Amino acid sequence: MLKLALLFLVIxxxxxxxxxxxxxxxxxxxxxxxxxxxxxxxxxFLVMALLGVSLFT
Structure with a gap:
C-alpha cells in the first residue's frame, strides 16, 4: 500500500x-x-497487537 502511495507521489x-x-x-x-x-x-493492527488479539487462532 505504501509502495503505491510512493509511486503515485513520484508520478x-x-x-x-x-x-x-x-x-x-x-x-x-x-x-x-x-x-x-x-x-x-x-x-x-497496532491496537490489536497491544490488546493481544490474534487473527490466526
Missing part, C-alpha cells in the same frame, strides 16, 4: 515538473488517500 512530482498540473493533482490526491488508508491499517 505527481514528475507530472508537476513537466507541467501536467491536472494529472499531478490527481496523482497527489490518490497518493494521499492511499497513505491515510495505510496509516489506518497500521493503527488497527
Amino acid at each position: 505527481s512530482l514528475v507530472a508537476g515538473l513537466l507541467g501536467f498540473t491536472g494529472i499531478s493533482s490527481a496523482a497527489a490526491g490518490v497518493a494521499r488517500i492511499l497513505f491515510f488508508i495505510a496509516i489506518l491499517i497500521f493503527v488497527v
